Amino acid sequence: MTAIIELERLAKRYGPITALDDVTAVVGGSIIGLLGPNGAGKSTLLKCLLGLLPYQGRARVLGLDANAQGAEIRDRVGYMPEQEAFLSGMSAVELCTYAGELSGLPRTEAMQRAHAALYYAGLEEKRYQPIDGYSTGMKQRVKLAQALVHDPEILFLDEPTNGLDPRSREEMLDLIVDLPARRGCTIVLSTHLLPDVDRVCDHAVIMHRGGVRFVGTIDELRGARGRDSELTVEVKAEAAKLGEALTAAGATCKVTSPVALQVDLPANATTQLVFATAQTAGLQVRALAVRRESVEAAFLRVIGEPAPGPSGVPASALPGTLADASMAVAAGMFERGGAGGQR
Amino acid sequence: MSAGQIHDLGYKRYAGSRRSMGTRWTVIMRHQIATAWKGWWRFKPWLIAGLIATAVSGGILYFLSGNLFRMIGGFSGQVIKFADGILPISMAWYAPIGFLVSLTVSATVVAGDVQSGALTFYFARSVRPRDYVIGKLAGLGVLLSLIMLAGPLVLAGVRLGLSDDRHQLFELLPVAYKALAIGVLGTLIYAAVPLGFSALIANRRYAMALWAAYYLLLGSMAQGIGRLTSPTVAALDLASSLKSVSLSLFDVHRSGRDLSIPTSAALISILGHVAIAIGLVVWRVRNAQQTGVGGSS
Amino acid sequence: MSIVVADNCSKWYGHVLGVSDVSWKLTGGIVGLLGPNGAGKSTLIKMMGGLLQPSRGSLTVYGQSPFYDIEVRRRIGYAPEHEATWDELSALELVTAMGRLSGVPAGKADQAARDALEQVGMTSAMYRRVRGFSKGMRQRTKLATAIVHDPDFLLLDEPLTGVDPVARVDIVERIKQLGAAGKTIVISSHVLYEIEALTSDIVVIYRGQVLAEGNVYEIRTLIDRHPHRIRVECDQPRAIATALASEDHVARLHFERAGLVIETRDPDRCYDQIAKAVLASRVTVSALSSPDNNLGAVFEYLTGDGGRR
Numbered sequence: 047m048t049a050i051i052e053l054e055r056l057a058k059r060y061g062p063i064t065a066l067d068d069v070t071a072v073v074g075g076s077i078i079g080l081l082g083p084n085g086a087g088k089s090t091l092l093k094c095l096l097g098l099l100p101y102q103g104r105a106r107v108l109g110l111d112a113n114a115q116g117a118e119i120r121d122r123v124g125y126m127p128e129q130e131a132f133l134s135g136m137s138a139v140e141l142c143t144y145a146g147e148l149s150g151l152p153r154t155e156a157m158q159r160a161h162a163a164l165y166y167a168g169l170e171e172k173r174y175q176p177i178d179g180y181s182t183g184m185k186q187r188v189k190l191a192q193a194l195v196h197d198p199e200i201l202f203l204d205e206p207t208n209g210l211d212p213r214s215r216e217e218m219l220d221l222i223v224d225l226p227a228r229r230g231c232t233i234v235l236s237t238h239l240l241p242d243v244d245r246v247c248d249h250a251v252i253m254h255r256g257g258v259r260f261v262g263t264i265d266e267l268r269g270a271r272g273r274d275s276e277l278t279v280e281v282k283a284e285a286a287k288l289g290e291a292l293t294a295a296g297a298t299c300k301v302t303s304p305v306a307l308q309v310d311l312p313a314n315a316t317t318q319l320v321f322a323t324a325q326t327a328g329l330q331v332r333a334l335a336v337r338r339e340s341v342e343a344a345f346l347r348v349i350g351e352p353a354p355g356p357s358g359v360p361a362s363a364l365p366g367t368l369a370d371a372s373m374a375v376a377a378g379m380f381e382r383g384g385a386g387g388q389r
Numbered sequence: 390m391s392a393g394q395i396h397d398l399g400y401k402r403y404a405g406s407r408r409s410m411g412t413r414w415t416v417i418m419r420h421q422i423a424t425a426w427k428g429w430w431r432f433k434p435w436l437i438a439g440l441i442a443t444a445v446s447g448g449i450l451y452f453l454s455g456n457l458f459r460m461i462g463g464f465s466g467q468v469i470k471f472a473d474g475i476l477p478i479s480m481a482w483y484a485p486i487g488f489l490v491s492l493t494v495s496a497t498v499v500a501g502d503v504q505s506g507a508l509t510f511y512f513a514r515s516v517r518p519r520d521y522v523i524g525k526l527a528g529l530g531v532l533l534s535l536i537m538l539a540g541p542l543v544l545a546g547v548r549l550g551l552s553d554d555r556h557q558l559f560e561l562l563p564v565a566y567k568a569l570a571i572g573v574l575g576t577l578i579y580a581a582v583p584l585g586f587s588a589l590i591a592n593r594r595y596a597m598a599l600w601a602a603y604y605l606l607l608g609s610m611a612q613g614i615g616r617l618t619s620p621t622v623a624a625l626d627l628a629s630s631l632k633s634v635s636l637s638l639f640d641v642h643r644s645g646r647d648l649s650i651p652t653s654a655a656l657i658s659i660l661g662h663v664a665i666a667i668g669l670v671v672w673r674v675r676n677a678q679q680t681g682v683g684g685s686s
Numbered sequence: 687m688s689i690v691v692a693d694n695c696s697k698w699y700g701h702v703l704g705v706s707d708v709s710w711k712l713t714g715g716i717v718g719l720l721g722p723n724g725a726g727k728s729t730l731i732k733m734m735g736g737l738l739q740p741s742r743g744s745l746t747v748y749g750q751s752p753f754y755d756i757e758v759r760r761r762i763g764y765a766p767e768h769e770a771t772w773d774e775l776s777a778l779e780l781v782t783a784m785g786r787l788s789g790v791p792a793g794k795a796d797q798a799a800r801d802a803l804e805q806v807g808m809t810s811a812m813y814r815r816v817r818g819f820s821k822g823m824r825q826r827t828k829l830a831t832a833i834v835h836d837p838d839f840l841l842l843d844e845p846l847t848g849v850d851p852v853a854r855v856d857i858v859e860r861i862k863q864l865g866a867a868g869k870t871i872v873i874s875s876h877v878l879y880e881i882e883a884l885t886s887d888i889v890v891i892y893r894g895q896v897l898a899e900g901n902v903y904e905i906r907t908l909i910d911r912h913p914h915r916i917r918v919e920c921d922q923p924r925a926i927a928t929a930l931a932s933e934d935h936v937a938r939l940h941f942e943r944a945g946l947v948i949e950t951r952d953p954d955r956c957y958d959q960i961a962k963a964v965l966a967s968r969v970t971v972s973a974l975s976s977p978d979n980n981l982g983a984v985f986e987y988l989t990g991d992g993g994r995r
Contacts, residue, residue: 150407
């Protein structure tokens, strides 16, 4: 992993308010999720990295010092803003060409790359029309294209799926996942939607109250792949019955719902045990997976906020079983098919 | 049969050179000019008006050069000819045209950019505030100079062309750089000052309205007060100041009709307005650079 | 008893179509309202909230038209997508004002506002001006304005947009509590896992019409065109494939890096046969899942056909 961002005691204070508190971190990866609650300091960090805010300490992006070489960094970095950032009265092609020229590309080169970026973003047909008439989905795509025109080495994406309907969200996430391979750039994705992070990111940086609480791979975040013997099992019905049967066979079980349970296999047993036991009991296994924390649960754990239990009380306040149940429910929700399915 | 081929349309990284940072403002300047040039109502009609004004003045200058310009008396009391009077008076025609351009082009620039989020667009890239300010000023300057500067220069050229001999030509050469001077002042006024207003208010229409109100209403109030009290107050009216400077540069005054605003007051007023306006733009842009990028949390 | 009854309801704005011939009944609980942009979700919500009246047909809430009947509007709480708040007010002032506007008597409005703000977790911030609020706090305040007059029916349009993960978990929990307390809640969102976290009952609006409604898993079983996908990650995918290939309910088998994906028209039989094959061939299964038995896939199947309908 080559480090693309290096921070050393990075600090930013506005009088009594500390936005960034002596942050030291080395960030690298292919698609990096930048996460944190409101007020964590993400936008301040971004401004410092782009050289738009003076700061104390050291911050290097692609080896360049952000205080001294901010403009150069911005030449090599693309930014897709959360809010609207257009000039009215221009078509997508004109805007992207302008964007390229502003980053120092000669005119014809900028124009060619503008077209290429718009093709990539899926705006092939509408690229000559004025942006003012675009739908939300199209505007997001233009924002992505204008960030790509000048061939950036890093792409900062700020809530790229904002306002998009489910299908457009999937398409945008697909575009993002492909970017490192097709455009050779590293992505830093800032978002509040953690299942998106689960789907596309391989690394994560978690911030809270001006500090970095975690830097590393997503796997490290949720604990390396759980031990193969710790499972969640879903059945068509009567999970309790399966639980009893498995317990009799030496496993440790915890029933979490009428159709789901957690199973810890005994030593030397494989998942065969589950199927065999189910068949003997006349039950049908419908799902089976190694227990892994969802990104959301891991995030909440890292920043120290407990996930609430079903009654609304923080899970840490509940005795044993229910707390685990809520974790399993939270984990199960985001692991089941769809969003978490492919990686 | 030849063997088939599939070409790799894959992506090529940009390995070329990038233009140096110092030239980024030219991109913004060109963009500003191109934007104003688009469409039929932003700039072209005023340019045509300017051309007409120049043509008419030039025509009068040429055909009536010998006639006496009865309404003007020189400082020495001499009555002067059209030939010498037209140039300074022409500012009275160019000024309103310049004002119209300022309304449709200059007064909405920064406000429009703030409203549409363009400042985020600019500052997420390697554009520095100075590139933006200089680029916009230069762009507006080029546009306005096509009317406010080119006009007087053309008239100066006609005037010089009317000289009887080479000796008179050399004598009259100052006319050219005086024309340049008032042209530049005029350009500055209608490029920079409304730009300042557009930076003051983050709404295109209000910025335009405020500039119009300031220029027209405040201007005529200043004139009125100036007539009643001291002419120096009238220097606040940009149009009057411009006219005064151009008349006094050419040593011409219209007795009775115009207020004679002291030249120094007029110049201070004009340059003061311009400086404050540029200051406002710099303030707004620096502000946007720090807050506009990076999202809300 | 139906809470909302739409009867051949249509709404146009000039040439622009809002909804077209919608006949639908909402009986209660928490229901997710989904649909692509421009499909008519906002129109439907606004009609339910009494901001619009149908161009044709009728839409009644608790038997009355919310557009005309003030009493029934007092039973409805609407939190719109856009915020048009008075930034100068504090949260408490804002919610109190909205409470008054929604019919809470003057003497009780202040207390009702405090209760509502407590219910959404804004007690500590309620004296602060809305202007300085983060997105999460704004969303909570909006929710408070929708519940201050203790309505029975809540309409929440994108209540979680822009909310950070910590607040999201909390607000979802509070919405669940409101549902558990007996309120009927309609939530519209583009972020499908938000809906999944709250309910399995959905209504899908597509091209101005109600395309599907009910429990998402039931709807899944009705989509024949897309046989159920079952993914088996194991060490001997081919052994399982061999066992299943001859079955007539299997529409397709394909191999992935980690295992096998089966498309079947009869998932029940398929699961049994997978279990048999696993035991017969002594296959070690590392994961078994149904990747398209969720809201995202159902939504995609319903709306993704691009016109062939």
